[in-house]
Amino acid sequence: MKELLFSTGARDPWCPGCGHSPVSRSLQHALERKYQPHEVVLVTDIGCIGMADALFSCHTVHGLHGRAPALAGGIALSRDAHVKKVVALMGDGGAAIGLQHILECARLNVDLTLIVANNQNYGMTGGQHSAYTLTGVKTTTTPQGSEVSPFPLVELLAPLGVFCARTLATGPTLGQILDQALAHPGFALVETLNWCPSYAGKLNPETLTPKAMGDFFASQGLPLGLWPATTDKVPFHFTARPGFKAASAIPTSHEHHLTGTVRLLIAGSAGEGVQSAAEVFAQAAVRSGLEVVVRGEYPVTVGKGFSSTFLLLSAEPILSPATASWDVGLVISDDGLRWCQPRLGRITELVHDASLELPQPPAGEAHAVDFRRFGAREAAFAALVWLLARKGWFPEAALAEAVEALPGAKARESLKKVLVAAVSAAG
Amino acid sequence: MHGKLLVDGAHLIARGALHAGIDLYVGYPITPASGIYTEMMRAGVGIAAPDEITAFQYLIGAALNGHRVMTATSAPGFLLMAEGIGEALAMEVPVTLVLVQRLGPATGSATMNAQGDLLMAANIVSGGFTLPLICPSSMEELPEITVLAVNVAEILRAPVVLLTEKDMVVGKRTIDPARLQFPEPIQRRQYTGDPAAFETYGNLDDHEVPGFRPLGDSEVRIRATASTHDERGMLTAFNERVRAATERLLICKHLELFPTAREDLQPGAEELVLTYGFTSYAAQEAVNRLRAEGRRVSLVVVRTLFPLLLEPLRAALAGVRRLCVVEENLTGQYATALLGGGLLQGLPPVELRRVNGMGSPITPDGIVAALSAPPALPGSRAGATPAAEVTR
Numbered sequence: 058m059k060e061l062l063f064s065t066g067a068r069d070p071w072c073p074g075c076g077h078s079p080v081s082r083s084l085q086h087a088l089e090r091k092y093q094p095h096e097v098v099l100v101t102d103i104g105c106i107g108m109a110d111a112l113f114s115c116h117t118v119h120g121l122h123g124r125a126p127a128l129a130g131g132i133a134l135s136r137d138a139h140v141k142k143v144v145a146l147m148g149d150g151g152a153a154i155g156l157q158h159i160l161e162c163a164r165l166n167v168d169l170t171l172i173v174a175n176n177q178n179y180g181m182t183g184g185q186h187s188a189y190t191l192t193g194v195k196t197t198t199t200p201q202g203s204e205v206s207p208f209p210l211v212e213l214l215a216p217l218g219v220f221c222a223r224t225l226a227t228g229p230t231l232g233q234i235l236d237q238a239l240a241h242p243g244f245a246l247v248e249t250l251n252w253c254p255s256y257a258g259k260l261n262p263e264t265l266t267p268k269a270m271g272d273f274f275a276s277q278g279l280p281l282g283l284w285p286a287t288t289d290k291v292p293f294h295f296t297a298r299p300g301f302k303a304a305s306a307i308p309t310s311h312e313h314h315l316t317g318t319v320r321l322l323i324a325g326s327a328g329e330g331v332q333s334a335a336e337v338f339a340q341a342a343v344r345s346g347l348e349v350v351v352r353g354e355y356p357v358t359v360g361k362g363f364s365s366t367f368l369l370l371s372a373e374p375i376l377s378p379a380t381a382s383w384d385v386g387l388v389i390s391d392d393g394l395r396w397c398q399p400r401l402g403r404i405t406e407l408v409h410d411a412s413l414e415l416p417q418p419p420a421g422e423a424h425a426v427d428f429r430r431f432g433a434r435e436a437a438f439a440a441l442v443w444l445l446a447r448k449g450w451f452p453e454a455a456l457a458e459a460v461e462a463l464p465g466a467k468a469r470e471s472l473k474k475v476l477v478a479a480v481s482a483a484g
Numbered sequence: 485m486h487g488k489l490l491v492d493g494a495h496l497i498a499r500g501a502l503h504a505g506i507d508l509y510v511g512y513p514i515t516p517a518s519g520i521y522t523e524m525m526r527a528g529v530g531i532a533a534p535d536e537i538t539a540f541q542y543l544i545g546a547a548l549n550g551h552r553v554m555t556a557t558s559a560p561g562f563l564l565m566a567e568g569i570g571e572a573l574a575m576e577v578p579v580t581l582v583l584v585q586r587l588g589p590a591t592g593s594a595t596m597n598a599q600g601d602l603l604m605a606a607n608i609v610s611g612g613f614t615l616p617l618i619c620p621s622s623m624e625e626l627p628e629i630t631v632l633a634v635n636v637a638e639i640l641r642a643p644v645v646l647l648t649e650k651d652m653v654v655g656k657r658t659i660d661p662a663r664l665q666f667p668e669p670i671q672r673r674q675y676t677g678d679p680a681a682f683e684t685y686g687n688l689d690d691h692e693v694p695g696f697r698p699l700g701d702s703e704v705r706i707r708a709t710a711s712t713h714d715e716r717g718m719l720t721a722f723n724e725r726v727r728a729a730t731e732r733l734l735i736c737k738h739l740e741l742f743p744t745a746r747e748d749l750q751p752g753a754e755e756l757v758l759t760y761g762f763t764s765y766a767a768q769e770a771v772n773r774l775r776a777e778g779r780r781v782s783l784v785v786v787r788t789l790f791p792l793l794l795e796p797l798r799a800a801l802a803g804v805r806r807l808c809v810v811e812e813n814l815t816g817q818y819a820t821a822l823l824g825g826g827l828l829q830g831l832p833p834v835e836l837r838r839v840n841g842m843g844s845p846i847t848p849d850g851i852v853a854a855l856s857a858p859p860a861l862p863g864s865r866a867g868a869t870p871a872a873e874v875t876r
Contacts, residue, residue, distance in 0.1 A: 119719070139701065161533075
């Protein structure tokens with residue numbers, strides 16, 4: 058017999074009569090009708106069918122249990138033109154553990170042909186039932202017959218618009234279906250109904266034979282057939298769109314007047330611009346030649362509750378930013394006050410919005426200022442401006458520059474107004 | 485006067501990765517690593533996976549096609565990737581994985597810093613194959629160490645963990661752009677020999693990393709496998725060839741590519757502070773303070789955690805009578821690894837102090853206190869940060 062182009066000539070490893078043999082042979086024939094071996098990558102799963110790689114003369118990748126569709130998907134979606142087709146082979150056990158991967162490949166319509174050789178059990182580990190075992194089928198772990206329904210793999214995927222087929226492992230139909238699946242430029246699933254001569258086939262001599270299997274599957278709503286692709290979605294393929302913009306340096310345009318360090322805590326409400334006010338302030342500090350650490354803290358639901366920032370300004374290089382106390386605390390809102398409460402005793406100078414009632418007398422110096430009259434979204438920035446005007450750590454002109462450098466015109470104009478008003482409020 | 489950057493670590497890692505030639509990043513969101521994912525998507529080299537298991541399969545597939553690949557995650561995602569990491573090691577596929585540590589166990593506290601994943605990450609592969617763990621110790625080192633990690637992965641054809649932590653990646657700091665370093669990217673070695681003699685896992689006899697050819701190569705046939713194999717990539721009965729192909733997976737080659745420890749040694753120092761990662765900032769500050777008090781203290785910041793590169797550390801220990809290992813985890817994982825690896829073997833007696841903690845950062849005060857206290861009672865933990873909250 059003439060050796061096939063896609064065959065290594067190795068003897069197949071499966072039990073006599075196993076459905077995996079005709080599936081693998083049909084695949085070799087179908088590939089030969091369309092490709093050269095170097096143009097094809099075969100990805101094999103774990104399980105009996107996963108031993109097929111030794112038989113194939115194309116590129117082969119043998120991975121982990123259930124992951125073949127994801128691994129093959131990764132190869133298919135990132136391949137260059139040298140790889141013309143990626144094919145993955147897995148059993149029904151692998152198709153259960155890897156169902157998410159199959160669905161994802163179908164969702165993305167990755168250009169990949171996936172063959173699921175469904176022999177109704179885990180042959181390699183002793184014939185246990187799988188998530189695709191039909192109701193009533195006896196296996197070593199369902200001696201009375203499986204009581205639950207199988208995953209209808211084709212019926213799960215067909216609504217996604219991808220090519221699907223269910224066919225017997227033996228007979229002429231498989232070759233025709235494989236031709237169509239391989240020719241399809243997108244995701245194609247071929248479920249083959251395989252006879253397991255050692256376990257499931259032996260235990261179910263009436264239903265799981267090469268002859269009876271088609272009708273048996275059909276009787277449980279899983280008919281043989283071909284579901285042509287209906288999606289017009291272009292197969293997903295990774296294309297790099299390089300466009301990285303490295304952050305640009307903030308020019309040092311001013312001189313600061315700080316000696317040592319300042320630890321500043323700003324606490325307000327989510328959605329009121331605390332983080333962006335702190336960022337502008339930090340940028341102004343950098344413009345003035347200060348070293349800065351900025352750390353925001355807020356709940357995972359970023360639109361609700363407190364929003365706080367720790368700002369460390371230093372005339373010297375900063376090493377550890379860790380601190381248990383703060384020189385100044387700016388508390389803008391109720392949410393901020395609640396969050397700050399356990400920390401109030403460790404804040405040297407507290408500046409809070411005039412609307413807030415402190416739960417306890419402040420540990421040190423305290424100032425109540427009506428920041429919220431500048432608007433809820435502007436209050437945090439107004440407080441920082443007010444503080445800067447009092448402390449003079451760096452010039453207000455640096456802050457004006459940082460505001461001017463903001464990308465959004467609306468935020469820019471609004472903060473410019475606040476800057477002027479808050480400076481004058483600071484007296 | 486030139487300007488400064490005000491950036492977070494995610495941005496700096498992305499800069500390093502892109503300089504290193506990473507051309508495909510697979511992401512899945514997870515705190516505190518999501519910033520890197522966002523940066524790489526914005527850079528136009530990223531794709532999304534529906535979960536971390538899938539992410540790692542995509543990475544392996546893309547690396548087999550010849551891409552330089554990366555992902556970033558934290559412990560919960562890392563554990564989902566675990567089987568893929570072992571697969572990449574067995575298949576000899578280069579993948580750079582940034583592990584941004586947060587507080588464990590399990591989902592723990594997503595936004596709290598920790599250095600508790602060291603031994604988990606190093607030993608995630610079954611069979612006792614320690615992964616390379618490379619660890620930046622300052623934000624300005626992030627681009628440099630990222631490039632070096634990618635180089636190690638590519639040359640060794642192995643998964644490499646860039647081990648960092650929340651405080652290094654989230655939150656901004658002023659960085660002098662002139663101090664950022666971008667080493668030359670190194671390409672993985674291609675197979676240039678006779679195509680007829682190609683073996684996917686060749687070079688067994690000289691224990692070298694095999695030459696690479698991508699899937700789809702028209703001259704050779706790739707046989708990649710995660711199962712135990714011989715040089716041809718074929719599953720076969722265990723024999724001496726298979727033993728050699730398996731032993732080769734132990735990472736002990738090309739050590740010159742790994743980042744060296746950052747040493748700040750003082751002549752005649754009897755005390756040595758040893759640390760890694762973000763904790764290095766606190767350690768440096770503590771050492772500076774102790775020196776200002778007239779103490780002679782040396783500092784070593786380890787930047788390749790695994791494989792254990794003991795010789796430079798043993799050299800730094802010459803004359804040292806007290807070793808203080810500083811790390812933000814409960815049990816002093818790296819100190820344990822160093823001792824088990826034989827760091828102190830054959831040296832004159834050295835008093836070991838561990839400064840550990842969890843849930844609040846290790847502070848310079850804590851380290852100074854640990855080095856100033858009388859010798860600790862056996863079993864006590866000197867210098868742990870008090871329970872009071874400390875802002876990072």
